[in-house]
Amino acid sequence: MDWARVRADFPILERTVHGKPLVYLDSAATSQKPRPVVRAVCDYYERLNANVHRGAYQLSEEATEAYEGARTRMARFLHASDPSEVVFVRGATEAINVVATSLSRERLKSGGRVVTTVMEHHSNIVPWQLLRADRGLAVDFVDIDEDGRLDLADLDRKLARRPDLVTVTYVSNVLGTVNPIRSIAEKVHAAGSLLLVDAAQAVPHRRVDVQALGADLLVFSGHKMLGPTGIGVLWARRSLLDTLPPALGGGEMIREVHQDRVAFRDPPAKFEAGTPNIAGAIGLAAAADYLDALGWEAIAEHEQRMLTRAVRRAQEDFPGRLTTYGPPPGSDREAVFAFAVDGVHAHDVASIVDAQGVAIRSGQHCAGPLMDRLKVSALSRASPYIYNSEADIDRLFDALGEVVRIFAGHERRAPVAG
Numbered sequence: 428m429d430w431a432r433v434r435a436d437f438p439i440l441e442r443t444v445h446g447k448p449l450v451y452l453d454s455a456a457t458s459q460k461p462r463p464v465v466r467a468v469c470d471y472y473e474r475l476n477a478n479v480h481r482g483a484y485q486l487s488e489e490a491t492e493a494y495e496g497a498r499t500r501m502a503r504f505l506h507a508s509d510p511s512e513v514v515f516v517r518g519a520t521e522a523i524n525v526v527a528t529s530l531s532r533e534r535l536k537s538g539g540r541v542v543t544t545v546m547e548h549h550s551n552i553v554p555w556q557l558l559r560a561d562r563g564l565a566v567d568f569v570d571i572d573e574d575g576r577l578d579l580a581d582l583d584r585k586l587a588r589r590p591d592l593v594t595v596t597y598v599s600n601v602l603g604t605v606n607p608i609r610s611i612a613e614k615v616h617a618a619g620s621l622l623l624v625d626a627a628q629a630v631p632h633r634r635v636d637v638q639a640l641g642a643d644l645l646v647f648s649g650h651k652m653l654g655p656t657g658i659g660v661l662w663a664r665r666s667l668l669d670t671l672p673p674a675l676g677g678g679e680m681i682r683e684v685h686q687d688r689v690a691f692r693d694p695p696a697k698f699e700a701g702t703p704n705i706a707g708a709i710g711l712a713a714a715a716d717y718l719d720a721l722g723w724e725a726i727a728e729h730e731q732r733m734l735t736r737a738v739r740r741a742q743e744d745f746p747g748r749l750t751t752y753g754p755p756p757g758s759d760r761e762a763v764f765a766f767a768v769d770g771v772h773a774h775d776v777a778s779i780v781d782a783q784g785v786a787i788r789s790g791q792h793c794a795g796p797l798m799d800r801l802k803v804s805a806l807s808r809a810s811p812y813i814y815n816s817e818a819d820i821d822r823l824f825d826a827l828g829e830v831v832r833i834f835a836g837h838e839r840r841a842p843v844a845g
C-alpha cells in the first residue's frame with residue numbers, strides 16, 4: 428500500500444500551523460476527509476438537492492434514490508441482513524439517546540437495570556444517568572483490570588442481577604482496548620439481556636460485521652471514519668426495530684395522523700423524524716467505499732506499526748517520565764495512545780506540541796468515570812489514522828522532547844522562585 432498516496436487524498440494535510448507542516452494526531456476526536464468524500468457531498472448539492480420521500484418530481488426521486496442507495500451501502504459496510512436495519516441519525520450520541528428514549532417508553536418505563544462500563548464515553552453514560560433520574564433506572568458499571576481491559580468476571584457479577592440492557596464500547600477512545608464483543612454477546616444473551624455496542628472508535632479501524640458480532644444494537648458516527656459530521660448510524664436487528672417505539676416524532680416517520688391517533692411507518696422511517704442529513708449519508712457512503720477499497724488488513728497493519736513505534740519511543744526516549752495507558756500493541760489494542768508526562772499538565776503538553784505543528788488531544792476525553800478509575804485529572808492522547816506515518820509519530824516525540832526540556836528548566840528554577 429502506498430500510504431503517501433493515501434495521505435495526498437487529504438487536502439487539509441497540506442496546510443501549515445504555526446509555520447510548521449501540520450501533523451494531525453487527533454483522529455479519535457474526528458478524522459480528516461479525503462477528496463472523494465468532499466466531492467460526493469458537493470456533487471449532491473450541485474446536482475441532486477431536493478427533499479427525500481416527498482416529491483413526485485424527478486429531482487426528488489433522484490435525491491431519494493441517492494439517500495436510499497447510501498443506506499444500502501452502509502448495510503453492506505456492516506454486513507447487515509437488510510437495509511431497513513440501518514437508521515440514519517446525527518451520530519453515536521444521538522443514536523444512544525434514541526435507544527434510551529425508545530426503551531424508556533416501553534421496557535424501561537418503570538425503571539429496570541442497565542449495565543455500562545467505566546471505560547465508556549460520556550455519550551454511553553449520561554443518557555442512562557438521565558433515565559436513572561427520571562425513571563429510577565439502576566445503572567451498574569463494569570470495572571477494568573490494570574492493563575485497561577474489561578474485567579469480564581465483574582461483567583458476570585453484574586449479569587447475575589439480570590439487567591435489561593448491557594451497553595459497552597467496542598473500542599475505548601482513551602485506552603484503545605478492543606473489547607471481545609462476540610463473547611460478551613453470548614454472556615449477555617445467556618442472561619436474557621439485550622446488548623448495545625458503541626462502535627464509534629471501531630468502524631474507522633476494523634471491519635464491523637454486525638451478524639458475526641451478535642449484538643442487538645450498534646451505533647457509530649460518520650465523522651470519525653472519514654465521513655461528514657452530523658451523520659451516523661443506529662443499527663438494530665429488524666425484529667427489534669419493529670417492536671421498539673419511536674424516540675422522535677414528526678414528518679417522514681408517520682403512516683397517518685389524525686387528531687385522535689397516529690400510525691407510524693415501518694423501520695427505518697419510524698426512527699427518522701424530519702428531513703434527514705441527505706448529503707451526510709451520501710458522504711458517509713463514499714467514506715465506506717474509500718475504507719473498504721484500502722482493505723482492513725492493510726489499515727490494521729499500518730496503524731499497529733505507528734502504535735508500536737509510539738510505545739517504543741515512549742520507553743526509550745522518556746524512561747520513567749512518560750506513563751502510557753491501555754494494553755500492549757496487539758489484536759485487542761487499537762492505535763489510540765494516551766499518556767501522561769510526569770509533572771506536566773496535559774494541556775501544557777498539547778499546547779507545546781501544537782507550537783511544533785502537532786495536533787493532539789488533552790483533557791478528560793469525555794470519559795470522567797475512566798479518569799476517576801485511573802486516578803488522573805487529565806491525559807494527553809495521540810490518535811493516528813490512515814493518513815499518518817511513523818514520521819508523524821517521530822514528529823510527536825521530537826516535540827515531546829521540547830516539553831520535557833521546557834519543564835526540566837521550570838523544575839530547576841522552581842526552588843529559586845520560592
Ligand SMILES: Cc1ncc(COP(=O)(O)O)c(C=O)c1O
Nearest residue numbers: 518519520548550600627628648
Ligand atoms: C467511544 C465513543 N463513543 C461515542 C462518541 C460520541 O461521538 P459523537 O460525538 O460523534 O456523537 C465518541 C466520540 O468521541 C467516542 O469516542
